[in-house]
Amino acid sequence: MSMSMKKVSTAPRRTKLALAVAAIAVSTTAAVPQAFSATPTAVSTTVVGARVLASVSSLNVRTGPGAAYTRVGALSGGSFVLGVVNNGWLKISSGPYAGRYTSAGYLTVVKPPATAAAGSTVTGWVALTGGIPANVHTAPGFKYTVGRTLASGTAITGKVVDADWIRLNGTGGYVNRGTIETLSANVTSVNGSLPAWALCPVNRAYNSPQPFDPGYTATTRRYLNCNAVRSLDALQSAYKAAFGHYASIDLAYRTYSEQQYWYTTLGPKYANAPGASNHGAGLAVDFQEWEGHTTEFDWGGAGSNWLRANGGKYGFTQPYAYGTDGESYHFNFAG
Template identity: 40%
Template sequence: MDDAPAEPTTRYVVPGIDNLHVRMGSGTSYPVVGVLVPDARVVGIGAGDWLQITQGPLRGACVSSAYLTPDAPPEQPGTPCPRLEGRVTSDDQFANVRSGPSFGHPVVGRCQRHEAVSGSLVGQGPWIRTDRGYVNGGTLTFHTGDPTTINGRISERLLAPIPLHYNASGTFEPGYGPTTIRYLNDAALEALHLLQRSFRRRFGHYATIDLTYRSYAEQEFWFERFGSPRAADPGTSNHGYGLAIDFEERDVPWRFSWGAPANDWLLTHQAGFGFDNPYAATLQHGEDYHFNFVG
């Protein structure tokens, strides 16, 4: 019988050290992308003598298990990770910079595709304070210097499953149905929950979803079916990072079609939840149902 997948465990940085390096991979030869202070909480899965982080902005990065303990400290530190260095994940989108650490603060700038971003974690995250303002850590990658190398190759344990009641009711290839588990970047899912609660108050139901994270193989499937430009080249789609959502699409005019009340609502309120439809400027061309998480 195959061994069951390892379950994430909670650990804490041991007291009595200055800080603990967070690295791109499980070894001291990998670059440092952040530091954790003593008593900081870490959730992850063991990888030899290292722990791969599975929650928060540093998901995918690694810390040495030698400096971790299962014993919780009396109190959590105010700033568990005083320094982070990552890159904007998206290949063709941006990451919003806001004046404060929430979606309620206005957007004051943008970090462009794969741009280097450094700063400190606000509380337990996901917001990161930078010299330019606040960036949502869900828009950044910390465990590789080249985000394209993980597109479509992210382990499900580094993503978050969306509730089944958000799923569209239909069935379609390759193998989707109302009970098929979809996955998102965890910070994007937190934002989606906020959007869904507000959407349901307005319309009486959730904004139903067709597609979220796509593996590289699934990106190949859609590219073979539709080609460019409707389908992104495999390995370049924001779906491959768990940062894109396709709300339910139909072959006839539908609630998420251009000009429909539900689509108008999403376009009006998208920035307030950290999402962006890159085709919104046209209002007639492109994917009316496609929204990227940009923080």
């Protein structure tokens, strides 16, 4: 199943987007502390990351900010959500409950993690999805052999080696920190709903020059997982040395809303369902594509061939067999 989508001739394509999830407690196993102020002093527009308290067995999602509004769903304890808090209610900003509300009193703020020092312990889950596993190397670096892989959602615990590598406890081996997320064991609940602090901007010099739907231009900022950005910068330096210019990028991180748009527009052949795309994990890049035109990133193109041969040196892999219906321009950051 494809993880990105086709551009239609010269018409623009695609979308940048939104974030999250939500609502009020049905039952709890313990008294629940209030995590947010019930009466903020001003109207907030700031998106926050939050988690449903583990002591809450079910948290209602409602159509409006109050218990009198219709219940439309529920969140389980520990679920990660994004939204804006006002008057004791969080308005969900992405995911299947975008635009709905949940009681902020049953949420705790998820703050940006401090940079883990070498030797500290990290616990998390493989963020890659869509059947793409994370690579486990025999030593901390892309140049070392991939001894095995870890499937999506696999729980890991390990010691921090440096900014980019974790040594796995027990089984050993090394995974790139970019392939591991620490927000939720339910990786689909985070996919497409990453808070701003979990992403880093991609150099605009890499952007494709042509505009495409819906609203992308040569100056539209793209984002990726921060470890993936560092690797992409190294890849781009090597690409420019080989070709005299950077490898043009169409898309990187996509929010839940954007993924929903393309899944609805193009169907499962060219877009994974929301919550199941590596773009939503900030771990996928679409290099330039332009249907009806020959480009360097088509099957057999010089750029595509170079990326397939060299991308792994920087943690980026092409998941499709050469020359198939798969997308020649799509690469995942698998570490």
